[in-house]
Amino acid sequence: MNTEPEYRWTTTPLTAALLRGALDLEHTERGVLPHRLPAPARQQIPDGQLAKAESQPSGVRLAFRSRATAVELDVVATKRVYAGVPPRPDGVYELLVDGRLVGSGGTTDGDTLTIDLVTGASHTRPGPTETLRFTGLPDHDKDIEIWLPHDETTQLAALRTDAPVRTPPSDRKVWLHHGSSISQGSNASTPTGIWPARAAALGNVELVNMGFGGSALLDPFTARAMRDTPADLVSIKIGINIVNADLMRLRAFGPAVHGFLDTVRDGHPTAPLMVVSPIHCPIHEYTPGPAALDVEAMSGGQLRFVATGDPSQTAAGKLTLTVIRRELARIVQQRAATDPNLHYLDGLDLYGEDDHTELPLPDNLHPDPATHRRIGERFAHLAFGGPFGGANRPPG
Template sequence: MEKKEENVMPSTSLTAPFVHGAAELERTARGLRPHRLPGWVRERFPDPQLLMVEGQPSGVRVVVTTAARTVSLVTHPLRVAYRGADRPRGAVDLVVDGESVASSVLDGGDVIEADLRTGATELRPGPSHTTTFSDLPSGDKLVEIWLPHNESVELIELWSDAPVAPVEPARRVWLHHGSSISHGSNASAPTRIWPAVAARLGDVDLRNLGLGGSALLDPFLARVIRDSQADLISLKLGINVVNLDGMRLRTFVPAVHGFLDTIRDGHPTTPLVLASPIFCGIHEDTPGPGAVDPDTLGTDHVRFVATGRSEEQAQGKLTLRVIRDALAEIAGQRSDDPNLHYLDGTTLYGQDDAAEHPLPDALHPDTATHRLIGERFARYAFTEKGPFTSS
């Protein structure tokens, strides 16, 4: 169904109504760049890691109704590559009337190559990329083109052999915030990250604020969630705080309370799931910071390690077990909020799962495990008596 070819079909200028799941669209010399965080955050806190991951449009898609049998999306990708650590290219996925139909791996675009040993970077420009999906079903249909979760793109043109029209979102909006696992790390395609899997099963529109390395209880993130449209909210917190060794228990607990308080200022009764980290053996009892295992550089099988010492927990350093206990206690302390629900992350992926579905790099799940986590979250949240069950 997928092929790449020169387009001779009429084009449609993409505007905001065609793009779902983004905070805003930046006008560039080529077209439109989707952003998952608003401009005021990017201006006030231009952290390179945050800017990189918020510009990767995880959960963002071009949505149209059309009778077209062929559609082509022209993009200009920008990716980050690491010397000695080969990473798969991003992909563009096609969903028709709610069913995943095809996936196409990106080619071309610009690449920023980084040396993990020295920190040096080099920009290498490349050509734009056209992804064409053909042999679509006949008749009017809802077409969603999911953008890559792990590369940023500029949207240049949409070509089709029949007119397209934007779609007003009609389903409930589920806003999810989490770490690189929620962002989609190690999943092979944008519709195969676990929040996308769960959203499809729950029949909701996803707004994904999974931000690799950046789920750090930043006050501006709470403000973004507070001010965003959301019928359902979930927060998966903890692993990045350990990775960064960014807090101690004394500061972590009030930071979570403050994060929740800010969100509740804008969403006082919205169903909200507070989820703790999934099982991750390197950080269960060993604090951060996390680091790349230097012995795996250059092998194309990079793995992560924890560099702290277990005994440092006595000084308030955080591990995943400590964080799970703290989040459960925080939820209990907020028992006056009947719409707040605590979810133990190990029910999504636990120690027993690690034997059958090991984390390839000791930190992030593979595609099959993303599906497992997404299915389990959907079973918990969207089924009868779940916190996100439609009334």
């Protein structure tokens, strides 16, 4: 006997007003697709890696106020399958009521993107729309958020609730952050478990997360997108992807950092701006890139990375994490003489050598869920308890 109550559903159009953390909303044949880069920037993306990463809704959430006790969300998720690697866990959707996690769910089907990590070849198989349902919510007016998977591209097809919704503006400050896959949330298990989300919750701010897997590469179009995005607080985490990709030498790195900061400052001339250097990563502390897949680990069904550069070439300008930290500290010190709202945060204060001994990086590059939590809590202490201290504080 079916005891499920019958709900009188109200369907609410999925518009940009309902979404936080997205910079654009693309209308597709199957719904709407949140983007974390605006259309002009997407037209200049040179590779599929960034195109995939920016379409994964890390930090993006539906946000509304309602008396609803039941919520349904129809989605088309893109499941990634890597040839020769164990299956990835399904993306997680988390529902928060007045800032507290009260439910989570996922989908087991959707479009499937199969990727060959060795050749880079890929193909997509279309799949179905699936419905997530959250019930038993408290019967009073409340703020509801549905955080989308941080690492699974998601088209939103329909939102239904058993009471009308409205979208009051938030009075919290906006924190705009840019970084690599570590900032996007690689190896975290839930969207609110990525370190920027944890830090934002502790700092009581609205997160706009421009963490892009493999793609924190000082791209000018990313700097312009940051310039044009309203924000009260800004942070930029620079380094690991530039070493991973063996992208540039020291001669080009410094001017590129200056140019990126100049562009961001054009749109945020006085906002607190924090430059964050890389966390500890043993394979690249003293060894340049490029990074590569560990073939021996792959043969055993494990995903790990190795550094393939020659440490002796740092004398000729090749970059390591140690070199990058030193250069970033120098650049910030130089610029801070005329920019008192510019600050430097050493990534080793977020996750250092001792932390690695206790909580090693499982694939040699990305933190596990416990480490994401630690990094988020330390960032909140060092940033929101310091240069970002003008942010709203949690009640009580």
